[in-house]
Amino acid sequence: MTSLDRRGLLRLGGALTVGAGLAACSGTGNSTDGGGAGDSRKGEITVWSWQGPAAQLKALLPEFNKAYPDIKVTVQDIGNPAIWDKITTGMAAGGSGLADVLHIGVDYLPGYVEKFPTGLADLGPLGATKHKDAFAQGLWQTVAPKGRVNALPWEANSGGFYYRADLFEQAGVDVESLQTWDEVIEAGKKLKAATGAHLLGIDKPASQPDAANFFQLLLQLQGKFYFDLDGAITLDSPEAVTALTLIKKMNDAGLVSDLSGGWSALENSIKQGTAAVLPWPTWFGGIIESLVPQEAGKWKVRLPPAVRRGGATAATVNSTHLAVAGSSKQQAAAWTFIEYVLTKPSSQVAIYRGKGIAPALMAAYEDSVFHEPSAFFSGQKKGEIFLAALKAPSPAFNYSADYARALKVVTDAQTKVLLKGADPAEVLKQAADQLAQQTGRKVVR
């Protein structure tokens, strides 16, 4: 044993610097570069969105520029989930480098608003408040919980239940008559015996954060969420235990296929027909149609059965929004664009025709496109099915600023149940306690 020599010390110093380099990666700033309104009919603005929606925004530009020739819009497809990190980084840097218009999902909006109060511009003074009643139920509270209008709703997705009608027919099951998820499980057993197909798929090891989508749907059908409206944790409510127990029953009966590996695994599973039910929201119909166009007429869609007999079958499970960056120097022009895209029925109808993105704007639903029978979905009027869900009363869900943390503990709990056979009540209680430790929120029991 010898004491450190000079060179050794230098090396160690180098090692420490490398370690601290990571520390350096986590800086933040609070101030936002002073944004400005600018001219509402003139300017150059950038828009951040992802894949399908970005393509639809681009497709709208020629029409938009006929009305506003002096606003030059650049739509950038940042990709999802990359866009969230990019927005976070920009906001942490006081808004520098952010686009003028940001497309933000309901899962991120409250977090941005709480952590970066000036990160998004208040759309109220720009004229947003007059559209207050134009959108589907509960959405205005999502974008303007305390009066300040942080964004304007774009999509409103209701929980759906897409299924392979041909497979269920083979198993002798009438899917339209299924009233509860318990009945679905029984139907799933018949289906598995007759066709070998799984009932549905879940990303069991939670390789992606959205692995808990199905659990969340079951929870929202019961009008509950991870937080109550006051922000307290309700993660181990009886409803949550019911939801996770249903999933455990399905899994124990061998009805759940594994969708680990994210989007490509999901696509493969649909192409191979691994599972007969896709409990996904409105927007997913267009995805199925584009993945397996040759299966037209084999698919049908309905609203999900209730969790308890007579319970709700409609839930607005997510929405996305357009917001203006607080740092934007062209806020008025950005607002002009947002207003054009989100409050003009013709824009929303065009977007729906393109990618099946369901508008939050209720007036858009008067267009015939929502009332046409769909050849792919066996002649059903898919638009009307989801419209009925949007019109049904839907409670507001509080995603809170800690949704990402909640999602993490929830997916971990679900993984324990699916891979290790853990007890739903127990893992949810642990999850709730862990979330409380991390966030300082109270658990309501």
Next chain:
Amino acid sequence: MTRRSIPYLFVLPAVLLFAAFKLYPILASFRLSLYKQSGGVETFAGLDNYARLLDDSLFWTALGNSAVILVVQVPLMLALATGLAVAFNSTLLKGRSLFRLGFFLPMITGLVAYGIIFSVLLNQQYGLVNWLVGSDIPWLTDPLLAKVSLGLALTWHYTGYNAVILLARLQTIPTELYDAAAVDGAGAWRAFRHVTLPGLRPALLLTTVLSTIGTLQLFDEPYVLTGGGPDNATLTIGMYLYQNAFKYFDFGYASAIAYALALLIGALGLLQFKVLGGKS
């Protein structure tokens, strides 16, 4: 300008860059680690963030995962690298530079690129590995196997790199020592044990310290391969730090994690110098 001031002038650009892009962020993040943010308002929290660390089961899980890799994967990889270095150095091996190049090549592959390749290879349903094995082993979705897969990926990527460092040192060991050992009647194993290993000591120390730092900061591979799952089986401190900063916007807490990590790396580095350093 005097003769004495000229050297300072020459080092000035480097010092300025270091101060702006290393020193300032390092100090700023230390300050950040003492603050809490709520509703956009920073409040001084003293050591609260650090106290929270001690209570955070996920932090300990992450630390445990890193420890497992450190205790199992790093020694295995370094043993493998030592073996490779000896082979690379052997005159019996034909086409040595080709082999050296081959084993070093993984190192120049981008971290994310090779992570994605491994995740495709190890995919349970559609992966090449399971197709070759002819079964469906849950490489990335079983908590234990996910750790094994991560270890495999790391070993593939870093063994050649370490072997090259060791090889460089190996080539400085005078051949006379081997001759003398042979004269004294030492066989191949004893020569390796008493000449090669002691000669390699400084390089072994370097590779151990580098691997320790790398393991504790591990991020790209688990991020791409497993996302830290399943059920946090491959969550590393680097990933947990990232999640807290960029998923949960909890920059103060993330900075506290970073400082805890830096301290830990420093302590482990010191320990390794003490144990392996020897007389220099």
